[in-house]
Amino acid sequence: MNFEDIVQLDEKYVMRTYRREPVVLVRGEGALVWDIEGRRYIDCVAGIAVNIVGHCHPYVVEAIKKQVEKLIHISNLYYNELQPVLAMELSKRSGMDKFFFCNSGTEAVEASLKLARKKSGKRDIIAARGSFHGRTMGSLSVTSTEKYRKPFEPLIPGVKWVDYNDAEAIRKAIDKDTAAVILEPVQGEGGVNVPSKDYLKEVREICDEKDILLIFDEVQTGFGRIGDWFASLVFDVKPDIMAMAKGMAGGFPMGAIGAVEEVANAFEPGNHASTFGGNPLACAASLATIRAIEDGDLLRKCRENGAYFIERLHEIQSDGIKEVRGLGMLIGVEMKGSCTEIVTKMREKGVLVNCIQERVIRLAPPLVITREQIDEVVEKFASVCP
Numbered sequence: 001m002n003f004e005d006i007v008q009l010d011e012k013y014v015m016r017t018y019r020r021e022p023v024v025l026v027r028g029e030g031a032l033v034w035d036i037e038g039r040r041y042i043d044c045v046a047g048i049a050v051n052i053v054g055h056c057h058p059y060v061v062e063a064i065k066k067q068v069e070k071l072i073h074i075s076n077l078y079y080n081e082l083q084p085v086l087a088m089e090l091s092k093r094s095g096m097d098k099f100f101f102c103n104s105g106t107e108a109v110e111a112s113l114k115l116a117r118k119k120s121g122k123r124d125i126i127a128a129r130g131s132f133h134g135r136t137m138g139s140l141s142v143t144s145t146e147k148y149r150k151p152f153e154p155l156i157p158g159v160k161w162v163d164y165n166d167a168e169a170i171r172k173a174i175d176k177d178t179a180a181v182i183l184e185p186v187q188g189e190g191g192v193n194v195p196s197k198d199y200l201k202e203v204r205e206i207c208d209e210k211d212i213l214l215i216f217d218e219v220q221t222g223f224g225r226i227g228d229w230f231a232s233l234v235f236d237v238k239p240d241i242m243a244m245a246k247g248m249a250g251g252f253p254m255g256a257i258g259a260v261e262e263v264a265n266a267f268e269p270g271n272h273a274s275t276f277g278g279n280p281l282a283c284a285a286s287l288a289t290i291r292a293i294e295d296g297d298l299l300r301k302c303r304e305n306g307a308y309f310i311e312r313l314h315e316i317q318s319d320g321i322k323e324v325r326g327l328g329m330l331i332g333v334e335m336k337g338s339c340t341e342i343v344t345k346m347r348e349k350g351v352l353v354n355c356i357q358e359r360v361i362r363l364a365p366p367l368v369i370t371r372e373q374i375d376e377v378v379e380k381f382a383s384v385c386p
């Protein structure tokens with residue numbers, strides 16, 4: 001099949017929930033992908049901040065190959081030999097004590113909300129404007145974007161909205177029915193919004209004072225994306241519940257929540273479950289991803305190359321750029337006008353980027369991206385900036 005055949009089939013048989021770029025990707029390696037016509041791209045989308053260790057990292061490929069021939073799926077009615085090992089490795093790196101495994105970010109948020117209600121015996125959740133937590137009914141209820149929410153109301157009741165990066169607003173919003181506060185440590189889909197240094201610390205103090213649970217949605221910030229294993233470490237603030245997914249298994253679908261012991265123990269058998277969650281194949285992919293991050297020294301690379309990337313972007317002389325911001329390899333370039341044209345022009349020049357909130361170009365490449373590749377992205381970006 002060629003490009004046109006695939007697009008035609010897709011239009012006929014796949015529901016129109018996505019506006020796709022006119023490109024069929026067939027192969028990837030490191031920070032590069034190739035399309036069906038053999039064109040090469042530097043991938044600054046990385047499957048929406050998923051391909052942390054690069055496309056088809058040899059560790060991940062090897063681990064999946066080995067596991068797929070041995071055992072793919074058994075359900076959680078039985079132990080599998082990898083799930084507890086992965087939970088232990090996650091515990092060492094996140095500071096959370098116990099884990100529940102699922103298959104995506106939205107599921108991790110659902111599990112977080114359910115655990116918060118179960119632990120607190122209370123109903124309401126405080127969420128921030130500009131948030132994105134997923135598309136299922138629970139996670140959509142704490143996602144702020146009006147056009148995602150509106151067609152599907154009524155959503156779950158009892159969500160209170162506060163401005164992001166305003167800790168006092170959270171104090172004011174808390175009342176006797178508040179179960180938890182859910183926050184992205186850096187807002188991803190909301191436009192790569194990095195809070196001030198003390199925001200999360202202040203929120204933690206307020207939650208402690210008022211005895212409210214704090215949920216960090218680290219689906220996008222986790223697994224090295226912002227320069228340490230989790231944003232919790234970058235900001236030195238420990239949540240009670242942490243949701244993770246995206247980068248967690250090197251591109252294989254997987255999600256999880258971690259929680260501190262006394263919160264985690266609120267879940268009893270029957271409270272929550274997932275048929276596929278934490279299956280041997282996903283666990284093997286995640287363990288390999290963790291090793292790849294470590295052996296590749298990717299946390300350090302993320303910090304150093306991310307800072308370099310941001311610095312180079314700052315150097316671009318363009319009236320079209322409003323602001324460059326970010327942390328590690330989660331970078332946003334806010335334009336003064338719409339950024340859809342830039343996305344197209346960059347693709348034509350061989351760089352994949354995407355546009356969030358209509359005006360923000362998000363750059364979230366694999367952490368293995370090289371300086372030369374960063375330079376190429378910056379030069380091409382400068383050449384297409386208005």
Ligand SMILES: *Cc1c(COP(=O)(O)O)cnc(C)c1O
Nearest residue numbers: 104105106132133134188219220
């Ligand atoms: C992507 C994302 C989600 C949803 O993840 P899915 O795997 O698409 O369900 C939730 N929270 C954050 C912060 C995200 O970036």
